[in-house]
Amino acid sequence: MRRKAGSLVPLELAICSAAATLRRGGEEEFHGYEIAKTLGDASDSRLLTAYGTLYRALGRLEKMGLLISRWEDPHVPARENRPGRRLYRLTALGEAAADEARRAEPAVQKRPRRRLAPA
């Protein structure tokens, strides 16, 4: 998809909205898988956002100043015996973009997943 300079594609808007939702829920920072899961829950999709799609979008949002990131303290993953997380945080600019996206597209309805009706 070709984009205008400075404009956001739907996935980037969705990431900003999901990050704003997480922030309202008390989570200031989130990692890649967490946002993929939040996006999947929001769209009721069974398949999570692909690795390349998700991390390229996160990188673009960081480059545009809508997100900032840091690697967590290496003692924490060592203690929990897991790989280190890159933690993202929504900036004020990202929050504004999320608000604008929410106002601009109020009519977008969450499409329910098609399920087979019981016989």
Place this chain on the structure above:
Amino acid sequence: MNPLLACAIALVRGWTRLYSSRMDPASRDSRRAEIESDLWEFHEDARRRGASPPGIAVHMIARLCFGIPHDLLWRFEYEKDGVTTYRRAAWLTAGAVGATVCIAALWAFFAVTSLVSLPPLPDSIHVERVYLQLRPPPPPPPPPPPRRYHSLFDRHVGPPPPPPPR
């Protein structure tokens, strides 16, 4: 570990290593670590929810395949930015070298002309003298042949005449 799940994890890791190879270490390691973290979080979350290992593997492979175009685009964007940075660095280096050469030329000019007194030359004259002493002296010129003048003022040309008889 289920062989299909191990294969899926190896595929994701291998692809990430492939498209992030020959990058600067910071970007490369950051992307690899991020994917590794995602793999672990996804696997743990799916295991907690009771998903079957083959199901997790299929999901991982699907996420990998759908993301391949974006992985490639991400790499191409990196290369494009890298070329721009390289050109900028080349121009900066050329400018720095040019400025250094100009400053060095100016310093050399002033040093040669007036600002710095040059040290005395080595005693090349002494060397020349020693060299000349070592050479054998030239042979003396041969004596000039006896000159015989025949003029009006010199009557004794040749052997003296015998005395007149009495």
